[in-house]
Amino acid sequence: MSRLTMTGRRSTLPPKRGRFRLPRRLGLALAGIEWRMPEHAGLKGAAALFIATAFAGMIAGDHVRTTIGYATAWCGLAVDSVRISGQSETSEIEVLDSLALGPHASIVTLDLGDARTRIEALPWVARATLQKVYPDTLKVAIEEKKPFALWQRGPVTTIIDERGAVIAPLADARYAGLPRVVGVGANERVHEVLDLVRPFAAIAGRMRGAVLVSERRWNIVLDDGVTILLPQDKPEEALQKLAVAEAKNDLLERDIVSVDLRLDDRLYVRLAPEAMKRRIEEIKAREKLAKKRGTDA
Numbered sequence: 001m002s003r004l005t006m007t008g009r010r011s012t013l014p015p016k017r018g019r020f021r022l023p024r025r026l027g028l029a030l031a032g033i034e035w036r037m038p039e040h041a042g043l044k045g046a047a048a049l050f051i052a053t054a055f056a057g058m059i060a061g062d063h064v065r066t067t068i069g070y071a072t073a074w075c076g077l078a079v080d081s082v083r084i085s086g087q088s089e090t091s092e093i094e095v096l097d098s099l100a101l102g103p104h105a106s107i108v109t110l111d112l113g114d115a116r117t118r119i120e121a122l123p124w125v126a127r128a129t130l131q132k133v134y135p136d137t138l139k140v141a142i143e144e145k146k147p148f149a150l151w152q153r154g155p156v157t158t159i160i161d162e163r164g165a166v167i168a169p170l171a172d173a174r175y176a177g178l179p180r181v182v183g184v185g186a187n188e189r190v191h192e193v194l195d196l197v198r199p200f201a202a203i204a205g206r207m208r209g210a211v212l213v214s215e216r217r218w219n220i221v222l223d224d225g226v227t228i229l230l231p232q233d234k235p236e237e238a239l240q241k242l243a244v245a246e247a248k249n250d251l252l253e254r255d256i257v258s259v260d261l262r263l264d265d266r267l268y269v270r271l272a273p274e275a276m277k278r279r280i281e282e283i284k285a286r287e288k289l290a291k292k293r294g295t296d297a
Contacts, residue, residue, distance in 0.1 A: 107132050
């Protein structure tokens with residue numbers, strides 16, 4: 001039916017919206033074009049989709065770094081040489097194991113921070129410095145901890161540093177000459193006992209070790225096994241008293257086992273078994289001689 005009204009004119013209803021029509025000439029031009037799909041378009045599209053999917057998978061699985069590492073290593077940037085310096089107690093095998101390079105390690109993607117943390121976790125390592133030298137070399141400079149004393153707890157003896165921190169178990173005789181402290185908490189107070197005996201050369205020069213008793217007081221052990229029992233309070237004064245006795249009577253040169261300085265007004269000396277036996281025999285001989293003289297009188 002025609003949209004003409006009874007007056008013969010077109011309807012004045014508004015046009016329908018939402019419909020787009022190309023201009024007549026442009027539509028005819030596009031219709032005249034021959035559309036063809038590119039050659040192997042399906043194969044190329046599938047390959048592009050596969051690459052995009054693989055890349056998305058790498059990102060989702062956090063494998064981008066690994067993939068880049070393999071690629072750069074294949075291009076000639078693999079870690080081919082590791083130069084280690086500064087170590088004496090730490091073996092090169094331990095350092096290489098801590099680096100965890102793997103068979104295709106790339107110098108580009110190697111995380112120096114993580115590698116340094118692993119190396120510094122080794123017992124003797126205080127600090128480690130790592131440097132990449134392109135294209136294929138890694139330099140590792142190590143600063144080791146300095147042994148300061150030995151700490152004994154029961155049958156276990158360990159090497160400790162100046163702060164009292166354990167470095168490693170005592171494995172050989174190279175460090176056997178270090179000052180030895182014994183007992184719970186003695187490792188943290190090693191400076192205390194060393195400073196205590198330092199002013200007394202005759203004692204400090206012969207000290208082999210020190211035992212912290214009940215975390216309260218010290219016993220000093222000399223190189224010949226003589227033990228000096230110090231009081232909890234004013235141990236410096238007690239050592240001064242012993243130093244005077246040593247200067248006058250060569251007390252520490254005698255055949256004794258221990259010197260007890262725990263009392264303020266006196267010191268007690270315990271003789272060695274053989275010396276004690278001789279001492280008893282001397283006393284008996286004197287008593288026998290005294291009795292004989294009394295009988296003769």
